[in-house]
Each structure stands twice: as structure tokens, then as C-alpha cells.
Amino acid sequence: MPNFVTYTYEEHIINSQNKKEKAFLAKFEKEAPALNDAHVIVNPYIINPLSALILFKTAKKVTATMTVHGKNNAREDIVKSFGENTSHAIPVIGLYEGICTKVSVSLSSGECKEFCIKGEALPADVCRCRNVMTSHDYFGNDFMFLTPAGKNLPTAYDYKGEIRWMLNINTMFDLKRLKNGNILTGTHRYSRMPYNSTGLFELTLLGKIIKEYRMPGNYHHDQFELSDGNIMALTQDFSTDTVEDMIALLDRNTGKVLKTWDFKDFLPQDQGGSGSQDAHDWFHNNALWVDEVNKSVTISGRHQDAIANFNYETSKLNWIIGDPEGWPADMQKYFFKPVGDLTKFDWQYEQHACVVCPDGDIMAFDNGQYRAKTKDKYIKNKDNFSRGVRYRIDTDKMEIEQVWQFGKEWGQDFFSPYICNVEYYADGHYLIHSGGMATVDGYASDLLGAFLKVADPGVDLLSRTVEEKDGVIQYFLEVEGNNFYRAERLAPYHDQENLVFGEGKILGELDVTPTFDTIPEVEEVMEIIPMFHQISIHEEEDKFIIQGTFERGSLVVFVLEGKEDHGYFINTAASWHLAMCSGAFLEDDERTIKHNISKKGYSGKYDIKIIIDDKKYQTGVSIFC
């Protein structure tokens, strides 16, 4: 029977990397090349096209110094030394795209060799730097890492705005450097709409994924490394009616969830709603910051315009920074009273990325979406502003003072209704990233950038990142083509292991995907599924995704028939996500639906069938679990 169902299988990227690493290391050991014949592997870990690995052996133990030469002058050279050894593996980070980058290696024995390494081509639609303003004196050879908020890719730019690092997989949300020098960011593996991925990747900047931490409630927005190495990450419990209102504590070694916190335990769900709030996504937590001294976690609830702090041992609410208007009387004790120069004071609205400064001050990116608690006072985006803000709080007197802000004076030219972050470097030295800018015909769009197409007439999607030091803008980066969730300035190399060999691990577990008890009894037909539906089945090691296009209001159930049958009801009603912080999983046709099914709980062979209204179709695809 002819079939219009597309089936694909994708090996887990960690397994692909493990195989490739084994192969190039086996060849290296077999051939044992000297520096002159060194093995040069471009993009050794498949996902970083601007990286390479240089492998060679020396008869005696020597140290090696590698230089990635700058395109313009020697000040741009990235230099890194590696310890004494006879077997040398040199990670090369920061190749220029499309040209041969000069990379030299010199040994303590006096031997040296110059390589010309051409990075792989970047995708045609890569997000380019449109403007950059800084100096090498200020920015040095650091890169500005931008993480995607759409189908764009994580990309890093040098002080000239050149792309020097990129992943070709759509990892998402926060990106942080861990204490061991690795980075931690959200995986690209789809789990649930609108933007939940399987969990977190810990990887080197070379692109080697050390671990995936899978989470039963999936991952969204942010994570934080604790002093013992364990990780707190934002999640939810899909068996409840609400989302984006939980934190999970992950064991760094096993990936197991050690503990969870549910904000419903200490915050009311029906109070203080921002303009984007709905009952399902009542809090929309987009950040966490852990203070182990005070045993507290500060969280950022976009949909309550609230930065809240709670004790992680008792789950007791300590305080809330936010406009107290509309909150009930019994909650007012948690709010602060503004003091100081009130002519300069503004509350934050629909904020992102709370940061606790070393002195206890609280910073955040105040998106300012709606900038009011009641509908009659909402401000249009084109008349609004976004900013970085720093508040000083006195938790004894419950007083708050605004001690710094950047962005209000730029008005709509720095306005991002969603996403974005701030970073604290030192007092008076901050990063402010307005990554969610979208304009239509030159004015701030009423729609979020995730819902706009840059190819449409009059539409501009961009990201502006500023670093301010003592009131002076020292760095300005404008990137076009899409929105970027966060910015993080990092050096390409760090003082610990920049290269880690050995098998990457897939830790933790996904949840059992909830089924629907009732499977409609409809006629099973021996017919081809109509082309319109564009059914595709994408299988991975631990899950599979069924995707199709269906008319609104049609009955759709995905059925797995095996030793027991499982049904998955697919809601074809129109859905509008108010808070699309990452459009990575959005499809062009709003009728296209993708449903992720975890293999957890399955055993054996299952035939995939699809009920569409009054017919049950065979897909011809079976899954073995």
C-alpha cells in the first residue's frame, strides 16, 4: 500500500558523538602522528562548525601553546597553553567562517607548526551582527554568546561582531558556565509545546556533550548550579493543571530528581495577574537565583509581575518585589514600599532573569510589557520601554529603592516584550540584553517576535546587547534576523579541562506520557492517509514524535496498538500561546500539531495508527521499545 507517512530515526547526538570520538581516537592511536602530520578534525563533535581538534604525539613530554590567529592583528590572537604530555589533543575554538583560520602550535621543545583550518560553512539564515560598538581594550578576545528564542541557533560574536562559535542544533534558553568550565544549556529535543525540551546539556565549548540531564517535567527557561555541583532547574508537573511553576533539584551524577518545589504551595494562583496571565500558566517562572547563605531562592514570575523569594528548606514565602496593586490585603505584608527618589522609581512588569547581587540587591530585566496591573492602564508597546534595573531592598523595613536602571531613556528602541536578561559584573558594570525586539513598519510590534516572520514586509526582528560601566556604554551589539533569549559573555577558553574524552552520558528520565483512557471505536480502513495531513513520525532513542496537520475541530487520536493499546487524544482546537519565550518548536501552519510520546512504560512492538474523525488509518510504522 502506498504511504504518505514520513518516518525518520535520529540517533541521540551523544551516541553519535561517542562513535565519532572513538573512531578518531582509534585512528590517532594507530597512526600516532607527529606534530608535522597532526590529525586535524574540523567540527569533531558534529555540532560546532567553527571548531577543530588537533591530535599529535611527541617522543618526550612537552607543553604545547596554541594560537588561533586573529583576522586583523596580533592583539586578536587567542592563545592557550596546555600541560606537559606526549599525547596531545588541542581543542581549537573560534575559527572564522568560510576562510582558512591560521592556527599555530608551538611546543616547549622548540618545534612549531602552522595550520590553516577552514571552519564549516554556516547556515544561510544565520543571524548576523548588524552593528557593534566596542574596543578591543574593553572586550578583549571574549565572545558574546546569544541563545536563541526561535529557530535560530546559539551563536557567539567577537568584539568585531564576527561569528566565532555556533552550534548547529537549536539548544535553548539559558546558557551558563559551570564551575568546571563546561556550559549548561537547554537541550534541543522537543518534548511539549510551547517550548519544553527534554532537559539540559552539559557540554564543552568544543561541542562535546558530557551529559544530558533529562527531566520528567521537562526543562524551560533557566537553571542554577549549587555549591555541591547539583543543579536546580525550572520545570513543572504535567499531571497538574498548571505549568512553569516548579523547580527540580537534579543530582549532578545520576540526573535523578532529588526534590521539587511547587510555587502553588506559597503563592496564590489567582492574584496579581499580569497582562499575559492565564489560569494554566499563572506564574510563568523564567528565572531562579539560589542564595545558599540565606537558604532562599529568588524566582521571576512574569505572569504576576513578581520577583519572589522563598526559603528552600521550608517553602515559606519571604518577600515579593512588584507592584502591590490588586493583591489581597493578607499578601501586602510581602511587598515593599518604595523609598528614595520616587521620581525615578518604576516597578518592573513581566520581568525576566532576576539576579541577586553580592550585596543582596536584586537586578532584573524589566520588559515592561503592559506596564500596569489593570487593563485600562496598559501601555502600547510603541509607547513603552524596557530596561535593566537594580533595586536595593531592606527586608526588615520592607522598603525598596531603585539604585540603577538602563534602557528607559531609549523607549521603544530597547523594548522587548518578552525574554532578555541582565548580568552583574561588578558595581556599576552590567550587561543588559534586550533580545526580543520586533518592529513592524518601524514601530514596536504588538505581536511577540516569535509570531512574526522576518521575511514579511516591514518586519524587523533584532536583539540589542549593551554593557555599561560606570554610566558609560562600553559595548553595543545589534544582531538581526531573529530574537535571542539571553546573552552571556564568556572567554573561549577557561583554566580547567577544555577538552574531555570519554563516553557522554544520558542521565535522568522522561515521564510516562499521559494517555487517554477511551479510544474511539471507529472503522479501521485500508486507505492512504490523505496527503493534506502530512503525517510524519520521528523516532529517537527514548521517545518519538508524531506530527500532522489537521483541520480545526477534527477528532484526532494517535493510537499505539501492541500487547496493550494506548490512545493519545490530540486537541485540534486553535491555541494561542501568550508567552512564547522560544519559538523553536513553532510550525508555519498553525494547524500542524506535534505530539511527543516518551517510550518510558512501553515494552515490545507497537503499531502506530491514527484516528481522524470517523476513520482509523494505519501509518505502516511500528515502534519497538
Added chain:
Amino acid sequence: MIEEVTTAQYDALDKKGPMLVEFYSKTCGPCKMLAFVLKDIVKNDPDLRVYTVDFNENEDLKDRCGVKGFPTMLFMKDGAEVSRLEGLKQKPMIVKELEKIKN
């Protein structure tokens, strides 16, 4: 039994005892699914009276019942609403609500 009723037919019903009234729309996927769930429930409980009402064609009745969307299930006893469920629900949750009006 499951029976579709109009506003006039609903008004004329003998409402004594327990009954389930479901407001649905012909263009609603969850409503279509709920129809199978209710059919399944009635199969095991043939004495249960389920009345379905087209949301779009019975505005007066849905306003009188305070129904805002579809599907909405009203669990009634002796003509009075005891509880309601909004949206598509699984069989155990509906059966639990039915227990309340049967006892």
C-alpha cells in the same frame, strides 16, 4: 441512553432523578472525543440519562444554564445542578461526578 435535545425538548423533560446534560459543538474536537467517552460510560450504565445540547443552536438554554464554552457537562439531580465539568475529561473523573448525583 444518550439523547440529543433542543431547548424546548429540554424544558419538557421529566428532570426527576439524576441526569447529565452535555453542551457540545459540532466543530469541536474535544466534544467529539467526549461523545465516545460518554458512550463508553453509558454502555456500562444503561440507565444513565445523558442529554446532549448543541451549544450554538440553543443560546437561550446555555445562557440560562450559565454555560460559557464547550464541552460543558452539567451533573443534575431532580432538576438542580449539583456540579459541572468544563472541557474534555477522562472517564474516571466523569464517573466520580456521576456518583454524586446518583447517591
